[in-house]
Amino acid sequence: MVEWKVLLLFVLHLSLCQSAKYQRTVKYNDEILIRCPTGFEGMKEFLQSDDVDVWHFTSEGMADIRIKKDLVQGAGTYKEATKECVTIASIEDLVHQFEVNNTRNKVGDDLWFEDYHGYDEIYEWYKDLAEEHSEICRFVPSIGESLEGRAQPAVHIGIETGQEKLKIYFQCQIHAREWISGATCMYMANYLVTSTEERVKNILERVEFIFVPFVNPDGYEYTRSNDRLWRKNRSVNEGSSCRGVDLNRNYNEHWSEGGSSDNPCSETYHGPSAASEPETQNTQNYFRANAPVIGAIDWHSYSQLIMRPYGWTYEDSPDDAAMKEVGDAVSAAIYEVHGKTYTSQKKIGLYPTSGTASDWCYGEDASSTNGGYRAAGYSFELRDTGQYGFLLPPDQIIPTGEENAAGALVFAEMLADNPLKYEEAAKYQRTVKYNDEILIRCPTGVEGIKNFLQSDDVDIWRVTPDGMADIRIDKHLLQENYTEAQTKCSMVANVEALVQEFEKMTTRTKKKGLKDTWFEEYGGSSDNPCSETYHGEGPASEPETQNTQNYFKDNAPIIGAIDWHSYGQLLLRPYGWTNEDAPDEEQMKRINDEMSDIIYNVLEKRYISQKSIGLYPTTGSADDWFYGEEATEANKGYRAPGITVELRDTGEYGFLLPPDQIIPTGEEVVPAVLHFAEQYYENPLYPQK
Structure with a gap:
């Protein structure tokens, strides 16, 4: 009987190891990585095409782009647009080199951070971490399930003081192929619970760290079993053979306002509606449930960037000066560890994005239920700046973790000292569209206009001293019921266009x-x-x-x-x-x-x-x-x-x-x-x- 028990445990352990093994099925023989200058004619339209997968923008104005080589070679669709581009590498060669570097699959404590791991292993690792350090670490088995039914766990780290703490929120692995994101979060969680530094203890007495290790568990597992460069979740899109939604374009903050796509085949497909995906809903709900949150980081790769709001507009956020100060200080702390420069900048300085997690954490939807605070929401792009890109070798996990743990401490300290306050104000949010309305200018002294001006269908905006009237009216009513006025008045503007132009500048009351x-x-x-x-x-x-x-x-x-x-x-x-x-x-x-x-x-x-x-x-x-x-x-x-x-x-x-x-x-x-x-x-x- 004892022998059977031993055999059963062995089989279960073997099964777990096999399920976590990396084994891709997708080949990239027809894809290349090209580098293009972004400033020449036609490049802007090319970069917005759904056929391209933009990996990285350099500070010198170059873009690294993954694309099928037949689209840029021979009689390809983008041959002319990419004439100034150079080929960097074959995608298949890049992935193969990553696989050569990633042969180790050991789970011993001393080697854990020298390798990437599968979903099941990581889930158990966090669970064990909480059990071993239960006095300061709490494991939440699930904040909700992904589309394919995988649990999205959470981990809370902090020293109990008997008082409600301000929170620092970290979410990881929102983009499936960015493996270093999840690995760095594990390193930082381990560092916080095992450190004996007095500084770390003081921080844990002041704030509570929340880690959501897997925003996108389905996509992550798909990168290990099928397509190493998969980015989105695994949502089935109605009416399309293309799967997946870019979760970092799906948050309920200026959703679908640029920098995303309505094409399900695009790498930046924003989904059918804001927060349409269960993974997005789960993280938004968990963030709200743990208010007040004073700082939030959405961990990504690559480019070595510390990005503050906004991604959807060039305007400064209300707290831009304070958030720049935090970003700059974190950058300096990171540099002190291994001499790596992480550039502190506004998110839109990389490229326009809307519906992102970090903008949501800082935005109105999250702030309105955040206990009087506004979470300083950032996107961190981890190593490197292009040599390996999304295929960062496992020997860089520890140094990436070390430098970002130092940055995370500065992040928590500065926000604990000076959290951003939120005062809810009357928010301008227009629901009415004026597409059928026009502004016309009419001479008031002309026969037939006087009765027109007294009609209930018109909205007189102004009468000038020289006898002209500016009138807002439905263009269909003008054409159908007021033909005489139509011939004597001149078109000034489309009312919807006027209002949209105003909204670019400010807010407005009725x-x-x-x-x-x-x-x-x-x-x-x-x-x-x-x-x-x-x-x-x-x-x-x-x-x-x-x-x-x-x-x-x-x-x-x-x-x-x-x-x-x-x-x-x-x-x-x-x-x-x-x-x-x-x-x-x-x-x-x-x-x-x-x-x-x-x-x-x-x-x-x-x-x-x-x-x-x-x-x-x-x-x-x-x-x-x-x-x-x-x-x-x-x-x-x-x-x-x-x-x-x-x-x-x-x-x-x-x-x-x-x-x-x-x-x-x-x-x-x-x-x-x-x-x-x-x-x-x-x-x-x-x-x-």
């Missing part, structure tokens, strides 16, 4: 629509709820209107009131509902004219002084209410001169004014406001008997 709910004579507004000038069910029907009217009355006496708008560069005085002059027309005109001159003297922007009805008829407006009878009765013997100021500009940007005009707009109107206050303080208006 246009105000409360002006016509105020209690003044009706007319110049609409009773159609679909109209942009719908006046509501009754005067002051809206809570926002009621609140401001009541607050005005509660703070009497008020001697002047301004309702701020855009755009048009106008100073508008009462009335909007009648052509008759207000009782105080002369004084209000004089002061507005003086304000116009004062504004002009600052930055030479002319604000036209005129009556409100000179723009277009309006009723129920805030400024007329300030000056009108209802407000005056509660204003303790004074009448507030109510004016509307239409700020910049006169039409180039309209409601979509770029943020770089905020300061000059403020600078020019502040002196005018001071004059407004001085004049009405010296000569306030009184109700006429």
Whole structure:
């Protein structure tokens, strides 16, 4: 009976070793690695082709590209585009050389980091590590399963202090072929639990490290059993014979906004939707479940880079200065170990990417549930800079681990000292598209246009002093219902294009629509709820209107009131509902004219002084209410001169004014406001008997 037990254990052990053995079936005889200068004509389009697999960009402006040789030789599709490229090597030769260097398959403790290992071995290794160091290390068998049912384990390392710790999150092996990623994570985990250094102990008392060893276990195993250079997961893509999603384009952060592909055959296929893959969902959920996380690294190879946000835009992140400081310090710490330079830079400096793990860790989706912190999310590209690339020999595992363990300590210390704080703000997120809408310019004095301007189908943006109106309208309605206007108006712009151009510059809130709910004579507004000038069910029907009217009355006496708008560069005085002059027309005109001159003297922007009805008829407006009878009765013997100021500009940007005009707009109107206050303080208006 004992002999059978021994035999059974032997068979199980042999089976485990065999299952972990590297044995590829894919040959690369028809593929080559070429090096191309990126700056010449046609190269940008070539690099974005789904036929190429970009391995590396050098600091000298060269790109290393894997491609089928018949596409660049003879009558190949890309022969002309690659005429400046040189062949570096045969892919099959590179992989074969890697296999010659990777013959050792021993699992003894002293040799563990001198070899790459399979999924089952690594899973058991982490489990054993936690058992041997249970006082500071905890093994989580699964945070979720991959597409093919493999567990994605996690390991937590930290010294218990009785208080909730800030977390440092490391995830590994998101790209299957980048074996050094997973091996380096193992080295760092082992270093943290076995180190006797006081510095390491202090760090583990302050923060908890979380390792997710396998983001992409299915893809990793596929590189060991079939295709050594496989990158993606093993997802089956509906309608395509090509398998796999690039998990590092699948995260829910600016997904599919450039630097990825919608072609399932591409190496950067982003999947059918954001976070469509179980592996992505599992890691996002586990990150959230372990808040607060103050730092996150997604480990990759190759190029020796330390990359901070963003990958999807050239704009600096809100914390770019602090994150650059961390990246530079980590780079210096790495260099001190073996003299290897890891360049600290923004991610988009390598090439555009969207939907990446590190941008997600730093972004809004993750930060909104991260306990008031924003995780400093980085992508680290490990060794080397191109000699071996993805096929790094196993004798470089230990030195790569040593230098990055030093960098990881600096990373944790700096973020523990100065974590990034997150304050949730009202986020601009537009859901409406304006593809069917256009902006047209119409002469207001031409026969047939007046009725058109009063239609509920139009949104009048501006009426110029020279009698032109800028109007937003559905292009189909214009063509079908307003043929006369179509012939007399000219096209200015596509509204969707205007909004997209604005969104490149800043964020934006929705246009105000409360002006016509105020209690003044009706007319110049609409009773159609679909109209942009719908006046509501009754005067002051809206809570926002009621609140401001009541607050005005509660703070009497008020001697002047301004309702701020855009755009048009106008100073508008009462009335909007009648052509008759207000009782105080002369004084209000004089002061507005003086304000116009004062504004002009600052930055030479002319604000036209005129009556409100000179723009277009309006009723129920805030400024007329300030000056009108209802407000005056509660204003303790004074009448507030109510004016509307239409700020910049006169039409180039309209409601979509770029943020770089905020300061000059403020600078020019502040002196005018001071004059407004001085004049009405010296000569306030009184109700006429």
